[in-house]
Amino acid sequence: MLSVKIPQFQQSLQIYYFENVENSTEIRTKLLSGQDSHNFAFVNPDVIFSKEQLLSACYRALLDYNSGKIRTRSIHSEIIFCLGSSGNIVDSLTRFGIKEDGNRLIILKVIEKEEDVEYTIDEIVKGDNKDLDDALLRENVDFKQMQKAYKFQPSLSNSAREDFKETDWSLLLRKTVDLIQLRGC
Amino acid sequence: MSDELIQLAQSHLQNIPLQVISQGAEAIVFTTKTHPYLPTSKDSHTEYIIKYRPPKKYRHPQLDATLTKHRTIAEARLLQRLTNIPEIQSPGLIALDARNGIIWMEKVGYELIDYDDKISSLKNWLWRYNDNQEKALTEEIKIALEKVGCMIGKAHVNDVIHGDLTSSNIIITEAQEACLIDFGLSYQSALPEDKGVDLYVLDRAILSTHPKYAEQYNEWLMAGYERGYGKDKKSLIKLKEVLKRYEEVRLRGRKRSMLG
Numbered sequence A: 001m002l003s004v005k006i007p008q009f010q011q012s013l014q015i016y017y018f019e020n021v022e023n024s025t026e027i028r029t030k031l032l033s034g035q036d037s038h039n040f041a042f043v044n045p046d047v048i049f050s051k052e053q054l055l056s057a058c059y060r061a062l063l064d065y066n067s068g069k070i071r072t073r074s075i076h077s078e079i080i081f082c083l084g085s086s087g088n089i090v091d092s093l094t095r096f097g098i099k100e101d102g103n104r105l106i107i108l109k110v111i112e113k114e115e116d117v118e119y120t121i122d123e124i125v126k127g128d129n130k131d132l133d134d135a136l137l138r139e140n141v142d143f144k145q146m147q148k149a150y151k152f153q154p155s156l157s158n159s160a161r162e163d164f165k166e167t168d169w170s171l172l173l174r175k176t177v178d179l180i181q182l183r184g185c
Numbered sequence B: 001m002s003d004e005l006i007q008l009a010q011s012h013l014q015n016i017p018l019q020v021i022s023q024g025a026e027a028i029v030f031t032t033k034t035h036p037y038l039p040t041s042k043d044s045h046t047e048y049i050i051k052y053r054p055p056k057k058y059r060h061p062q063l064d065a066t067l068t069k070h071r072t073i074a075e076a077r078l079l080q081r082l083t084n085i086p087e088i089q090s091p092g093l094i095a096l097d098a099r100n101g102i103i104w105m106e107k108v109g110y111e112l113i114d115y116d117d118k119i120s121s122l123k124n125w126l127w128r129y130n131d132n133q134e135k136a137l138t139e140e141i142k143i144a145l146e147k148v149g150c151m152i153g154k155a156h157v158n159d160v161i162h163g164d165l166t167s168s169n170i171i172i173t174e175a176q177e178a179c180l181i182d183f184g185l186s187y188q189s190a191l192p193e194d195k196g197v198d199l200y201v202l203d204r205a206i207l208s209t210h211p212k213y214a215e216q217y218n219e220w221l222m223a224g225y226e227r228g229y230g231k232d233k234k235s236l237i238k239l240k241e242v243l244k245r246y247e248e249v250r251l252r253g254r255k256r257s258m259l260g
C-alpha cells in the first residue's frame, strides 16, 4: 500500500495495486449497486503507466472537490473522471474504471482528515497485493487503450512498448499530465 | 499591498512554502521545494515554479475572474503546445488551478555561481562577461546564441509567437541548451508579420540590455534562426517572407525614432 498526503489538501490517499485478481466482476457489480463497502476508486491499470499520472489526476480531483466543483457523484468517481482527457464522464469512467474481466486492479481510497476508516482490503479484492511500481505499470500498460483514451498526436498505437526509451516515457508522461491538468479548459 | 497578495496566494496554496522570485505587473512568481502531488524527499533540491495571477482590484470582480482564468489557461495551453514540439525546450506543466490563477511548472536553468548565484537567464549569462570583450565574444557564446536563435526559428516554424522575447525570458540550461519561459503574451499565428515583430522585439531587447555587443549578438541569433527553419524549400520560402517583414518592421522602427 502506498500512502500519500497531498500537502495542499486535508485528505490523504491510500493506493493499492493487485495482480491476479479473481473477483473483478463481483467488485464491479457491488460498486455499481452503490454498496458502502465499495466506496473506493477502482482503476483499470491497462491505461496507467506511472504513479505521477495517477497522482496528477488525484490532485485535480481534490482541487475540484475542495472547491465544490466536482462533476461526478463522489471524490472516488471524480478521480477516475480526472484521469481522462475528455469531458465525457461516462466515457472516462468506462475507460479508466474497473474492467469486468480485468485481472489487475489499482484501488484508491481518499481519507478525510481525522476520519477513522476501517476496512480490510483483502475482504474486497481476491488477488495478489503488490507494490505500486512504475516499472511494473509500464510493463503491462496497453498502448492501444491508452491511445483511445488520450488521443495522442502522433498516435501511440504504432509504437512498441518494448522499444520505448526513458525519454519516450517521460515525454508520454508530460503529454498525459498536460491533458489531465487541462481537461475542459 | 504585495504582502497582502502573497498572503492571498498562500491561502490558495496551504502548506506550500513560498519564496517570491519575481513580481511583475501581471503575476507573482514563487519557487518552492514542495511538489504539489508527488511525495518529496526532505533532502531533495529540486525546485518548482508557481506563477500566480492575483485579482486586480480596479477591475469588476466577475470580469477579473474571467480574465485571470482565461490568461492562466492560455499560458498553460502554450506549455502544452510546446510539449508537442520536442525540439523546443520549455518548462513542463505540473498543475493548474485556473480559477485561482495558478500554474505550477518545472523550474529550468541553474544558479550562476560566478554571478551572485543569479538565475541562468540569457541576460545574466551574457552579463557575466560584459566587462571583458574577449570573453563576451567567444565561440561558446556564439554557439549558445545560435542555439537560442535556432529554437526561436523552430517556434516560428510551428507558428508559436512568444510575444515577449527578452534575454530574461530565455534560459540557458546547465547543458548549455536554450529554453524558453514566460508565455504570458504568447499566441499561435502563421502570419510573417507577427514573426517579424517577434524578432524585432528580440532585436530591441538585445540592443537595450547588451548594447556593447548587440550587433554581433543579433547576428549570431539570426544565423541560428535561419538554421531553425531547416533546409526544405517550403520552409525557406516562409523564412524569406519573415525576414522581409522583419526588415520592414525595423525600417518602420527606425523612421519612427528619426521622427522622434
Ligand SMILES: Nc1ncnc2c1ncn2[C@@H]1O[C@H](COP(=O)(O)OP(=O)(O)OP(=O)(O)O)[C@@H](O)[C@H]1O
Pocket: B021, B022, B023, B024, B025, B026, B027, B028, B029, B049, B051, B091, B105, B106, B107, B108, B109, B119, B121, B168, B169, B181, B182, B183, B184
Ligand atoms: N519555469 C521557470 N524556470 C525558472 N525560472 C522561471 C520560470 N518561470 C519564471 N521564472 C523566473 O521568474 C521570472 C518572471 O517570470 P515570468 O516572466 O513568467 O513572469 P511575468 O510576471 O510575466 O514577468 P514579467 O512581467 O517581468 O515579464 C523570470 O524572469 C524567471 O527569472
